[in-house]
Amino acid sequence: MTPDAEWTVGIDGIAAGGDGVGRLADGRVVFVPRTAPGDRVSVRTVRDGGRWLRAEAITFEAHSPHRRPAPCRLYERCGGCQLQHLQYPAQIEAASRVVGDALRRIGGLEVSDPEVRPAERELGYRNRVAFTLKRLRGGRVVAGFHARGHPGRIVEVRDECLLPEAPIAEVWPALREAWGAGATRLPAGRELRLTLRSIEEGVLLAIDGGRAWSEGADQAAALRAAVPGLAAIWHRAEGGDWVLAAGRPDGHDTTGGERVVVRPGAFTQVNREVAGALHDAVRAAVGDPAGRRIVDGYCGVGLHGRRLARDGARVVGLELDPAAVEAAREGAPAGFRVIEGAAEETLPTVLPADVVIVNPPRAGLHRGVPEALRHDPPATIVYVSCDPATLARDLERLGSRWTLRAVTAFDLFPQTSHIETVVTLDLDPKTTDS
Numbered sequence: 001m002t003p004d005a006e007w008t009v010g011i012d013g014i015a016a017g018g019d020g021v022g023r024l025a026d027g028r029v030v031f032v033p034r035t036a037p038g039d040r041v042s043v044r045t046v047r048d049g050g051r052w053l054r055a056e057a058i059t060f061e062a063h064s065p066h067r068r069p070a071p072c073r074l075y076e077r078c079g080g081c082q083l084q085h086l087q088y089p090a091q092i093e094a095a096s097r098v099v100g101d102a103l104r105r106i107g108g109l110e111v112s113d114p115e116v117r118p119a120e121r122e123l124g125y126r127n128r129v130a131f132t133l134k135r136l137r138g139g140r141v142v143a144g145f146h147a148r149g150h151p152g153r154i155v156e157v158r159d160e161c162l163l164p165e166a167p168i169a170e171v172w173p174a175l176r177e178a179w180g181a182g183a184t185r186l187p188a189g190r191e192l193r194l195t196l197r198s199i200e201e202g203v204l205l206a207i208d209g210g211r212a213w214s215e216g217a218d219q220a221a222a223l224r225a226a227v228p229g230l231a232a233i234w235h236r237a238e239g240g241d242w243v244l245a246a247g248r249p250d251g252h253d254t255t256g257g258e259r260v261v262v263r264p265g266a267f268t269q270v271n272r273e274v275a276g277a278l279h280d281a282v283r284a285a286v287g288d289p290a291g292r293r294i295v296d297g298y299c300g301v302g303l304h305g306r307r308l309a310r311d312g313a314r315v316v317g318l319e320l321d322p323a324a325v326e327a328a329r330e331g332a333p334a335g336f337r338v339i340e341g342a343a344e345e346t347l348p349t350v351l352p353a354d355v356v357i358v359n360p361p362r363a364g365l366h367r368g369v370p371e372a373l374r375h376d377p378p379a380t381i382v383y384v385s386c387d388p389a390t391l392a393r394d395l396e397r398l399g400s401r402w403t404l405r406a407v408t409a410f411d412l413f414p415q416t417s418h419i420e421t422v423v424t425l426d427l428d429p430k431t432t433d434s
């Protein structure tokens with residue numbers, strides 16, 4: 001089928017990236033963005049990948065009962081969300097299918113589609129939002145999100161985005177007003193990444209990129225005074241370190257009962273409500289932690305490990321990012337220590353352990369991590385994953401010595417195709433590593 005050919009397909013599911021997916025009579029799979037299970041749609045091929053095709057919808061011959069008008073008026077142009085055209089229960093069902101499919105297809109596991117814990121708030125849930133600001137020729141400034149299908153372009157966002165928590169939704173338009181024509185009150189540079197993080201004290205603004213801010217202190221102070229709710233402004237010039245430009249050095253936030261310091265850079269989950277439920281699930285999967293040796297791998301600011309140490313475990317956190325390590329150590333309970341470095345190098349030095357938690361970035365575990373776990377197996381592994389495909393690959397690499405106790409997914413990112421999964425594995429004492 002050549003690009004530009006037009007034909008009709010029935011959509012019967014949602015693929016991992018959020019596209020609707022259907023099948024041709026000859027078995028080839030077709031991906032069509034912004035379609036829903038139950039749609040029948042005439043499409044045009046935009047890419048022929050051999051056994052799969054990517055296509056765009058031209059007209060709908062039948063509409064899915066799971067559709068709804070997208071709540072955001074930027075949805076068609078913005079690259080941030082993929083599932084706003086689906087009613088929320090259909091988003092949850094799609095997430096369950098995506099995780100189940102990955103575990104069966106890539107992981108070779110015999111599992112059914114898992115339970116997905118929905119969010120209470122499907123909008124207004126993000127405590128962190130990153131915008132991109134570009135200075136164009138002629139002094140014009142655009143600031144917003146990357147465009148759908150054109151990541152180099154920026155879709156202007158004023159007050160349209162429906163995902164941020166209320167404090168961010170209020171600060172962003174006020175900040176745009178306050179930075180002045182040509183954004184001259186911000187650091188110079190063609191492109192800046194502006195991250196707003198809502199914290200107990202208000203909103204923290206982290207400006208990443210641009211040149212050193214020679215008049216930073218004055219301009220940042222003026223900006224902060226002009227934007228109600230802005231608690232602190234940080235800047236990191238290209239090739240430099242984070243510098244506090246105005247306001248308070250420390251912000252705080254609480255997730256899953258743990259209050260931690262928030263500074264720019266260190267990873268924290270964006271959805272405090274669902275992340276709290278996820279942390280409770282990890283805590284429950286560990287069982288009674290008293291006196292047990294636990295590794296919190298890829299610990300970030302140490303939310304799992306700190307809580308388990310408070311409950312009596314001896315916990316070692318493993319974390320690569322120095323900013324996260326610093327936050328994890330601040331105010332940590334006795335019984336929780338953190339080793340800075342790559343988990344694939346540090347894990348073998350802290351095994352054996354009773355329980356190992358791993359929560360890697362999207363790329364999943366470095367090969368060295370399953371190797372170390374096979375060599376020195378813990379009784380329980382709790383794997384928290386933000387990518388079902390790499391999760392499934394890693395479970396396969398762990399081998400057959402562990403049995404799957406539970407799989408639960410959490411909708412930390414409503415309206416998007418991202419999904420977080422928690423898998424608990426128990427060592428089968430009768431088996432040996434082959």
Ligand SMILES: C[S@@+](CC[C@H](N)C(=O)[O-])C[C@H]1O[C@@H](n2cnc3c(N)ncnc32)[C@H](O)[C@@H]1O
Nearest residue numbers: 267298299300318319320321342343359360361
């Ligand atoms: C998905 S976050 C999880 C953080 C934490 N568990 C939480 O719930 O907030 C992944 C973390 O792994 C860290 N990281 C990335 N690569 C790593 C590696 N090779 N070894 C150790 N930590 C790593 C990142 O800096 C980040 O803090």
